[in-house]
C-alpha cells in the first residue's frame with residue numbers, strides 16, 4: 001500500500017491508495033464505515049484511493065488492513081521446499097536440479113505467511129555481524145499474499161520493485177530472510193526462496209518480462225567496470241534513469257561470478273544468466289567483453305570518455321596456503337578450477353584447457369561454499385575420492401543459545417555438494433577441526449599427498465582464540481589434486497593503483513556503504529570490491545545503491561529507490 005498522508009490545510013485528505021487485489025469484502029466494509037470518499041487512483045487504474053473530507057483540527061485517519069490471505073495457513077500446511085533430482089542421478093550432468101513446485105503447493109506455502117504484524121524477513125538489518133532478513137528489502141509478505149490469491153503477475157511486479165534479477169537470488173541466495181521469518185521461532189519458516197524462484201520463472205514462461213527501455217535519455221555516459229551482480233544491478237538502474245551505460249568486462253562472457261564462479265548446476269548460464277543480459281542489451285545497455293580496464297583501456301581514457309565511473313570489480317584475490325610443497329603441480333586455487341570448468345561446459349570440453357579431477361583423489365582446503373562448489377564439480381568429473389578440510393568445529397544441529405532468532409542460524413547443514421559426496425562415497429566429505437601442514441610430491445614435482453593434523457581452538461592470555469595442533473592426530477592423505485578454497489583477500493590491486501583509489505585496512509576500496517563515493521570525484525565503488533567477498537544479494541543491494549548515488553551526482557536529484 002502507498003500511503004500518502006497529509007496534514008496540510010487541505011480539506012480533502014488522501015490517506016492512502018491500495019491495490020484492488022487487497023479489497024476483500026471484510027476490508028470494504030471496515031473502510032466504508034470510517035471514510036467518506038473512495039475514488040479510482042487516476043495514476044494507477046488498478047488502485048483505489050481513499051480520501052477523507054475533514055475540518056480542522058484534522059483527525060489522524062489511517063487504513064487498518066489485514067493483508068494476508070489465509071490466517072490459518074501456518075497451522076494447516078507444513079513447509080515444503082522445491083524437490084531435487086536425486087544426487088546419484090544429477091552428478092552425471094551439469095544441469096540445474098531443482099524441480100518446480102506445483103501452483104497449488106506454492107499457494108499453500110504462501111498461505112503459511114501468517115500476517116505476523118512485525119515481519120523481520122524483509123528488513124535486512126545486520127544482527128551480530130550478519131544480515132538478518134533480506135538485504136534488498138524484498139516485499140515478502142506482500143508477494144506471499146499475492147501468490148496465495150493466484151495473482152502471479154502482481155506478485156512479479158512487487159518482486160521487481162526491489163529486486164532487478166530475482167531469477168538469480170531465487171536460485172543461489174542462502175535466504176537470510178528465512179532465518180528471520182517470525183514463523184521460524186517455533187516452526188519451520190516460510191519457504192520464501194522457493195516462492196521467489198517460482199514467481200520469476202513464471203514471469204519468464206508467461207512472457208511478462210520484456211525489455212523496458214527508458215522513455216528519455218539524459219545524454220550522460222557511465223562506465224561500469226565489472227559485470228557481476230553489482231555491476232548488472234547498477235547498469236539496470238542507471239539505464240532506467242536514462243543514462244547511456246557501458247559495462248566493461250575482462251572475461252569473454254558477462255556475469256562475473258554468476259557466470260564464472262557459481263557452477264552451472266546451481267545457476268544455468270545460457271538460459272538464465274545470458275537471457276537477462278540480452279534483455280538488458282535490448283533496453284539499451286552496452287556490454288563490452290574481453291576488455292581489461294587498466295590494460296586494454298587506459299584509466300586516463302576511462303576517466304576522459306565517461307561522465308561517471310562505477311567500479312564493480314569484485315574481490316577475487318585468493319587466500320594462499322604457504323606451507324611446504326606449495327609449489328608442486330596439481331595444487332590450484334578453487335577459482336581457477338571452477339572458472340575453467342564452466343568455460344569447458346559452455347565451449348565444449350574438447351576446446352578447453354580445464355583442470356580435470358577425473359580418477360583423482362581430491363582434497364579441498366576450505367569448508368565453505370566455494371569448497372562445496374569444488375566438491376560438486378569434482379564429483380561430476382568422476383573423481384576417485386573427495387575430502388574437504390575445515391578448520392572450524394562442526395556447527396550444532398540446532399541454534400545454540402548465543403545464536404538466537406532472528407540472527408542468521410549457524411547450524412550444521414548438508415549443501416548440495418556434500419549430499420552428492422555422501423550419495424557417492426557414503427559420508428559427508430568435510431573433516432572438521434582439521435588443517436593441512438604440508439604437501440608431498442613425487443620425483444616429477446606432482447602432488448601426491450596432503451599431511452593433515454587435527455586442531456583445537458584455545459583461548460590465549462589475551463583472551464583470543466588460538467589454534468593448537470593435537471599431537472598424535474597427524475595423517476597422510478593421498479591426493480593428486482588439491483584445491484585451495486580458503487576465502488578471498490579483497491579486490492585485485494593493479495587497476496586501483498593505476499586510478500589512485502584509496503583502500504581500507506582490509507584492502508577493499510574505501511567508500512562508505514550507501515554513499516559509494518571513492519576519493520576520486522565521479523568514481524564510485526560497489527559490491528565485493530567495496531565490502532569484501534559476500535553474497536549475490538548484497539551485490540544487488542550495493543548495485544542499486546550506487547546507481548542512486550551516481551544518478552544524484554550527475555543530475556543533482558534522483559528518483560531511483
Ligand SMILES: Cc1cc2nc3c(=O)[nH]c(=O)nc-3n(C[C@H](O)[C@H](O)[C@H](O)COP(=O)(O)OP(=O)(O)OC[C@H]3O[C@@H](n4cnc5c(N)ncnc54)[C@H](O)[C@@H]3O)c2cc1C
Pocket residue numbers: 172173174225226227228229230231248249250251255256257258261262263266291292293294312313314315316338369370373495526527528529533534535536537539
Ligand atoms: C565459487 C563461488 C561461489 C559462490 N556462490 C554463491 C552463492 O551460491 N550465493 C551467493 O549469494 N553468493 C555466492 N558467491 C558470492 C557472490 O558470487 C559474490 O558475492 C558476487 O558475485 C559479488 O558480485 P560483484 O558484482 O561485486 O563481483 P563479481 O561477481 O566478482 O564480478 C566482478 C567482475 O569484474 C570483472 N573485473 C575485475 N577487474 C576488471 C577490470 N580491470 N576490467 C574489466 N573487468 C574487471 C571480473 O572479471 C568480474 O566479472 C560465490 C562466490 C564464489 C567465489
Ligand code: SF4
Pocket residue numbers: 133134135136138140169170173174175176177178192193196537
Ligand atoms: S533475495 Fe535472498 S534474502 Fe531476499 S527474499 Fe530472496 S532469498 Fe530471501
